[in-house]
Amino acid sequence: MIKSNYFHDNEDLQMHIHHFIDWQGIVDAYEDGFRDAQVYKKTGNERLAMSPTNFEEALEYYKAIMNSTGEIAGNDISQLAQSADAKGLHFENGLVTHPQEIVDVVEKCYSAGIIPTSFKRKYGGLGLPNVVKAICLELFYRADASITIAAGTVNLAAILEKFAGEEICNKYIPKFIEEKYSITMGLSEADFGSDLPNIRTRAEQTENGWFITGSKRYQTMACGLNGNPSAILCLARTGDAISGARGLSFFIVEGKDIQVTGIEKKLGLKASATCEVVFDRAPAVLVGKEGFGLVKYVIGMLNGARMSVAAQGTGIATAAFFEARKYASERIQFGKPIAEIPAVAKMLERMEREIAAMRCLMIEAAASVDKYHWRSEYLKEDGADDRTIRNDEQIKKWEKLANILTPISKYYNSELCNSITYDAIQVFGGAGFIEEYDVARLYRDARITNI
Numbered sequence: 001m002i003k004s005n006y007f008h009d010n011e012d013l014q015m016h017i018h019h020f021i022d023w024q025g026i027v028d029a030y031e032d033g034f035r036d037a038q039v040y041k042k043t044g045n046e047r048l049a050m051s052p053t054n055f056e057e058a059l060e061y062y063k064a065i066m067n068s069t070g071e072i073a074g075n076d077i078s079q080l081a082q083s084a085d086a087k088g089l090h091f092e093n094g095l096v097t098h099p100q101e102i103v104d105v106v107e108k109c110y111s112a113g114i115i116p117t118s119f120k121r122k123y124g125g126l127g128l129p130n131v132v133k134a135i136c137l138e139l140f141y142r143a144d145a146s147i148t149i150a151a152g153t154v155n156l157a158a159i160l161e162k163f164a165g166e167e168i169c170n171k172y173i174p175k176f177i178e179e180k181y182s183i184t185m186g187l188s189e190a191d192f193g194s195d196l197p198n199i200r201t202r203a204e205q206t207e208n209g210w211f212i213t214g215s216k217r218y219q220t221m222a223c224g225l226n227g228n229p230s231a232i233l234c235l236a237r238t239g240d241a242i243s244g245a246r247g248l249s250f251f252i253v254e255g256k257d258i259q260v261t262g263i264e265k266k267l268g269l270k271a272s273a274t275c276e277v278v279f280d281r282a283p284a285v286l287v288g289k290e291g292f293g294l295v296k297y298v299i300g301m302l303n304g305a306r307m308s309v310a311a312q313g314t315g316i317a318t319a320a321f322f323e324a325r326k327y328a329s330e331r332i333q334f335g336k337p338i339a340e341i342p343a344v345a346k347m348l349e350r351m352e353r354e355i356a357a358m359r360c361l362m363i364e365a366a367a368s369v370d371k372y373h374w375r376s377e378y379l380k381e382d383g384a385d386d387r388t389i390r391n392d393e394q395i396k397k398w399e400k401l402a403n404i405l406t407p408i409s410k411y412y413n414s415e416l417c418n419s420i421t422y423d424a425i426q427v428f429g430g431a432g433f434i435e436e437y438d439v440a441r442l443y444r445d446a447r448i449t450n451i
């Protein structure tokens with residue numbers, strides 16, 4: 001893989017940073033009068049010490065994080081992608097082992113402070129708007145999809161900020177970040193994937209709390225990373241057997257209380273674990289209200305996941321394009337670089353053009369989420385009732401746009417990611433089919449994005 005700072009070496013991305021993104025609107029929406037800095041002044045809460053106090057500081061802070069992410073993604077993670085994929089995972093006696101280089105580079109990311117992108121500062125997160133999160137994710141995914149997943153699943157727990165209430169957030173989010181948890185979406189079961197309303201895993205309430213019994217399939221990183229802890233955000237039935245979607249609730253289950261019974265052998269993402277897990281009266285903590293698990297909380301979590309996949313598609317496609325462009329400039333046929341042959345040039349131009357469109361979609365979708373989500377959070381924090389929030393003109397306008405752009409960006413970027421990695425192999429000719437080059441892995445890793 002190309003070794004460079006992936007934030008700086010990408011002209012199209014830099015054009016967004018310097019000319020296209022409405023930073024003033026994003027900073028206004030996210031920092032909201034720099035309320036974190038004001039709370040820091042009053043309380044001295046160390047988690048808020050880095051909070052920006054004005055527009056320039058906010059932008060500097062966001063750029064510093066994107067720069068550090070680009071640096072580690074392009075100079076470290078990308079250089080391990082091929083060997084981690086080739087080594088894969090080892091499963092024995094319920095324990096999953098990832099290649100040591102993944103553990104080391106994830107440690108480096110934690111030391112650089114670039115992992116908890118999705119959490120508010122008050123819980124120990126970086127405190128970033130969605131636009132910045134999306135760009136950081138694109139940079140990570142360009143470097144490698146497996147390692148990005150092995151490193152970053154903790155961010156799935158950001159859904160707790162929206163639905164769990166202050167007590168649970170204070171108890172779990174700082175712990176998840178500090179102890180380097182992997183967090184899994186506990187949805188799919190062997191017989192129920194798309195058909196989530198009919199899942200069978202059950203939760204039972206006793207005088208000692210909730211307990212979950214059942215099994216889940218395809219549980220990304222439910223094993224944790226080589227001894228680091230994990231937790232599952234688990235969808236389970238609290239209503240009767242025919243209660244459908246309304247009978248499902250949402251729980252936090254610690255990974256130490258479940259058994260990992262196997263891992264999948266996959267087409268791609270070979271260096272991050274996809275586990276089969278069993279719950280045998282596993283202690284669980286109810287999130288939010290009973291019966292809202294699927295209809296509200298999981299739908300919210302999946303909207304976040306859609307944004308991540310839009311960034312995943314952009315990142316993988318960018319890697320494929322940059323590798324193909326480099327190869328085409330070096331590979332000589334008929335006495336000239338193949339990049340100068342019209343049929344190849346046309347493919348490279350299409351890739352570049354489509355990736356520019358994908359990045360626009362990703363950023364506009366993230367910006368539209370920023371412009372309604374934080375306003376509604378802050379109004380709630382300041383005591384506004386549901387009706388006031390629902391009828392707020394700004395929230396209505398941007399939420400409507402976010403509801404359109406989020407699924408479109410997931411759809412478009414995942415489909416195009418597949419066709420761009422397909423074309424990248426074509427540019428490499430026979431070499432593209434050989435694992436020695438990176439495009440073969442990128443093609444395999446692309447395929448999950450639109451499933």
Ligand SMILES: Cc1cc2nc3c(=O)[nH]c(=O)nc-3n(C[C@H](O)[C@H](O)[C@H](O)COP(=O)(O)OP(=O)(O)OC[C@H]3O[C@@H](n4cnc5c(N)ncnc54)[C@H](O)[C@@H]3O)c2cc1C
Nearest residue numbers: 184185186187188192193194195217218219220274448451
């Ligand atoms: C690598 C990997 C990681 C994953 N990680 C997680 C995870 O962390 N947590 C988790 O809970 N799950 C995870 N999944 C599971 C993933 O979410 C499911 O595979 C996905 O939801 C589809 O479910 P299924 O595989 O059971 O397919 P099925 O539901 O059996 O669907 C098969 C096909 O039928 C189509 N189909 C089904 N119903 C309809 C319908 N009503 N209308 C139109 N088409 C339909 C589907 O689109 C699909 O093409 C992961 C899967 C993989 C491969």
